[in-house]
Amino acid sequence: MHDEVVCHLVRADGQEDICFALWNPSKGEGRYSALIEKVLLPGEGDRILHGNVSFTPQFFERALAEAATHGMGLAMLHSHPLGRGWQDMSQPDVLAESRNAGAVYGATDLPFLGLTLACKDHAWSARIWQRAAPRVYDPAWCESIRVIGDQLRLHFAPHLLPPPQVSPKQRRTVSAWGEAKQADIARLRIGVIGAGSTGGFIAEGLARTGVKDILVMDPDKVAEHNLDRLVYAVPEDVGHSKVDVLAKRLLTVATAEQFNVTPVQAAVYEKNAYRLALDCDILFSCVDRPWGRHVLNHIAYAHLIPVVDGGILVRTNRSNRLVGADWTAQTVGVGRACLQCLGQYTSALVQIEREGMLDDPKYIEGLADDHPLKARQNVFGFSMACASLQLLQMLNLVVAPLDLADSGVQRYHFVDSTMEPKKQWHCLDNCFMPDLIAKGDRSPFVMTRE
Structure with a gap:
């Protein structure tokens, strides 16, 4: 799935792109994880490319309906073409995710998950939108993103888990x-x-x-x-x-x-x-x-x-x-x-x-x-x-x-x-x-x- 998403989000024309995914919760004693199980790539007319990218209501509604039908959470994944390493959110990123966090929570009873791919080195960053007050959702940054396969690829939030000094x-x-x-x-x-x-x-x-x-x-x-x-x-x-x-x-x-x-x-x-x-x-x-x-x-x-x-x-x-x-x-x-x-x-x-x-x-x-x-x-x-x-x-x-x-x-x-x-x-x-x-x-x- 990582390779599939990278192939979609990293574009030859240098524009941003977007897709959705479905995830399941995994709750430990002190850690909450979102496990991505299925990727939902856009079809014709599902997003608008204009340097930046925006999704259409029909794409969001279709993804949200599939998440609700399967009892799973919804994630939005998008790319930063010039990014390298852990990525912060631009103002358009914040608006796109925060404005839809309430609808996602209402339909799935799970928080909205946002992920950003840095196209230069394929590093991921992520946050979960938590309900702070009625109609108010704030991002809680994830400490790490793990890509599981033959290799365990790790991406850490440097402000939460900074690289330790070498002893x-x-x-x-x-x-x-x-x-x-x-x-x-x-x-x-x-x-x-x-x-x-x-x-x-x-x-x-x-x-x-x-x-x-x-x-x-x-x-x-x-x-x-x-x-x-x-x-x-x-x-x-x-x-x-x-x-x-x-x-x-x-x-x-x-x-x-x-x-x-x-x-x-x-x-x-x-x-x-x-x-x-x-x-x-x-x-x-x-x-x-x-x-x-x-x-x-x-x-x-x-x-x-x-x-x-x-x-x-x-x-x-x-x-x-x-x-x-x-x-x-x-x-x-x-x-x-x-x-x-x-x-x-x-x-x-x-x-x-x-x-x-x-x-x-x-x-x-x-x-x-x-x-x-x-x-x-x-x-x-x-x-x-x-x-x-x-x-x-x-x-x-x-x-x-x-x-x-x-x-x-x-x-x-x-x-x-x-x-x-x-x-x-x-x-x-x-x-x-x-x-x-x-x-x-x-x-x-x-x-x-x-």
């Missing part, structure tokens, strides 16, 4: 990809779902890389048998919340100024934790149970938040000798295969977990010895290697070196020391995840615990 601690990091990409990475809000061995490595890697805002989520406490693989825990931490211990560690190693870490002692399928996850720009899946993966899979498509997933499978024979150890990393979201189609979980196991069976020791004991839920997966060296692959997947997604952003599915086999060729997977024909793209809060599925 001397980050000199070597910044030298790899430059200050512009470092500014994108630093301003991301990243969630690490699962604070076990892999999640601990990833969270520390993010903090050392310069990410300013990290959420860590896990319902469990540090146990003695965790100490062989939790890089952030020591014996004195046994009995304390994993996320609190990890957060304390991150505060000591973070390289960003004004670093913030949010510990959440909960599972992602709990309602409040789920909404906190929706406040993030990228999520790392470091969970080993099917329900959590199912929730993150849904978020990646319905809420347009890329999820970087990883998994480890260790196999031994009857003599307790290692015969196989494999780990995998993949990013899921728009244009990529989902976690269920990749075989990372099954819907049957999700329902079994919902019913509480995975917390029943008798049920677990009855599973076959080689069942994934009984596999001895958490070994320090294996977790460190898997975490590295996941972190590199995220960096490829944001940095996109040489415009190559899709790492594909990466699988490493420890026993014979081989990496499978990178594969590009797509969802199976009967998968419903692609149908949920950008549905946001309008998704018909209940993900959280009732």
